[in-house]
Amino acid sequence: MLELAVLGLLSESPMHGYELRKRLSAVLGAFHRFSYGSLYPCLRKLQAEGYVTADDAGAASRIGGRSRVVYTLTAEGKERLAELLGEGGPASWEDEMFGVRFAFFGKTDADVRLRILEGRRSRLEERREKVRSALARTRERLDSYTLELQRHGLESVEREVRWLTELIETERAQARPTATAPPSEQAPTTQDPDGEVREAR
Amino acid sequence: MLELAVLGLLSESPMHGYELRKRLSAVLGAFHRFSYGSLYPCLRKLQAEGYVTADDAGAASRIGGRSRVVYTLTAEGKERLAELLGEGGPASWEDEMFGVRFAFFGKTDADVRLRILEGRRSRLEERREKVRSALARTRERLDSYTLELQRHGLESVEREVRWLTELIETERAQARPTATAPPSEQAPTTQDPDGEVREAR
DNA sequence: TTCGTCATGTAATGGGTTACATGATTAC
DNA sequence: GTAATCATGTAACCCATTACATGACGAA
Incomplete structure (x- = not known):
């Protein structure tokens, strides 16, 4: 997740760690803020993997000359970014990952954008139905706080x-003023064995 | 976090792991669902610490007699629960923790409830201001997707x-139809050194 | 007899946090 | 000269996840 965010930001322009974090907080601040304790190790990892190069802009150039390490995205890094932007990734990060992916929609193909938006929506709809049925089942025998939550x-x-639906409509309108059948993300054919849908006890 | 949720649920009635997870999903499903891979180890840990006892309801009683382990909250467990409900906990879990705490407001003292609600609100207000200023600063020179996000x-x-404000008002009205000065959670006196508020480069 | 649900668990892994440590630079 | 910000990093830890493994029961 951090990896994706870092590569995404570096694809706009080279930057050093501290600024990277500032930008990250500016863009994703409403959802999540990363700490330096994860950012710097992440940068080293990316460097070791060859996705970024580190130029120490300490001694030479500039007025101030503050020691700082500027990271630049490599060609492999760009590939990696495209790969990550397309991937689904583990379910546990869904919520946070979507935010990060969305932030870099500008660098994402229109078809991938639509796939991501629709996938996200269908997963949220699933979640919504579960919450709804849970509410319908348990209403009346729950305390007011649980209910309110x-x-x-x-x-x-x-x-x-609703937000996603609006976005999807906008995307569709832009993509094809006249068009036919749109693709949809693979929907699970097997009933999910989550076990929360039926009567609890 | 899971610990708090488990103790909270068990304080209502003894339960086995599988059902615990169902209930958890019903109550917090809109925010987060826990996996068995964390639930069972958590139960063992709680048992080892003496906060719960495990009764194997396999052989005896019941019609079916399906092997299942029923966990019961101990007196120490009740204390631990109260402790966790009051605590602040690390900042990183704030969002999720608040949901769990709120779910067990029924077992929480009125003053603690108000403290939690107000604390949560002030942290969100802080966050809101940061996002606002970030938006004000970067507007115009960001692509439309980032901006929309x-x-x-x-x-x-x-x-x-807004939701929290309503809740707080309700709480206050219930607590004292006529009253005076309310307490407020410790506000940080030092300016936070987050570094995202000022001009980004 | 097979599929879905009930029910419990383990091992490896992952991704990030907190707390700490250090030092240069800028603004007052 | 001192407080805040800029800037980089490390080590210990935390909490939960994924993937896997196992087995019994009920209904079709």
């Missing part, structure tokens, strides 16, 4: 779905 | 703050 959670998910 | 993020945070 579920209500609020449901509302948040619904909002998110 | 920030806009959406800001809106989400604002919604959350």
Whole structure:
């Protein structure tokens, strides 16, 4: 996740760690802020893997001459970025990952963008249905706080779905003023064995 | 976090792991779902620490007699729960932790409830201001997707703050139909050195 | 007899955090 | 000269995840 965010930012222009973190906070600040304790190790890892190069801009050039390491994206790094932008990644990071991916939609192909937006929406719709049925089942025999939390959670998910729907419509309108059948992300054919949908006890 | 959720649920009634997870998903499903891979180890840890006892309800009683381990909260477990409900915990879990805490507000003292709600709100307000200033600074020179993400993020945070404000008002009204000065959570006196507020380069 | 759900668990891994340590530079 | 910001890093730890493995029960 951090990896994707770093590569994405570096694809715009070379930067040093400290500024990277500032930019990261500016763009994703509403959702998550990374700490230096993960950023610097991440940069070293990327360097070791050959995705970025590190130029120490300490001694030479510039007015101030503050010691700082400027990282630049390599050709392999660009490939890696494209790879990460397309991938699905583990389910656990879904929420955070979507934000990061969305932030770099400018560097993402239109078809991938649509696939990501639709995939995200369908997963949220699934989640929404689960919360809804849970609410329907447990309503009345829950204390008011638990109920309010579920209500609020449901509302948040619904909002998110509406937002995505608007975005998808905009994307579609831009992509083809006249067109035919759009592709959709692979929907799971097997019923998910999550076990929360039926009667609890 | 899981620890708190488990203790909280068990404080209502003894349960086995599988059902625990179902309930957890029902209550917090909109925000997060835990996996068995963390639940069972957590239960063992709690057992080792003496916060819960495990009764194997396999052979005896019941109709079916399916092998299952029923966990029961001990007196120490109750203490631990109260402790966790009051604590602040590390900043990184803030978002998720708040949800869990809120879910167990029914078992939380009114003053602690208010403290948690106000603390949460002030942290979100801080976050909101940072996002706002970031938006104000970078607007115009960002691509539309990044901008839209920030806009959406800001809106989400604002919604959350409004929700909390309503809750706080309700709490206050219930607590004292006539009253005086309310306490407030310790506000940081030192300016936070986050470095994202000023001009980015 | 097979599929779905109930039910419990382990090992390896992952990704990030906190706390700490250090030092140069800028603004007052 | 001192406080805040810029700037880079390390080590110990935390919490949860994925993938895997196992088995019994109920319904079709």
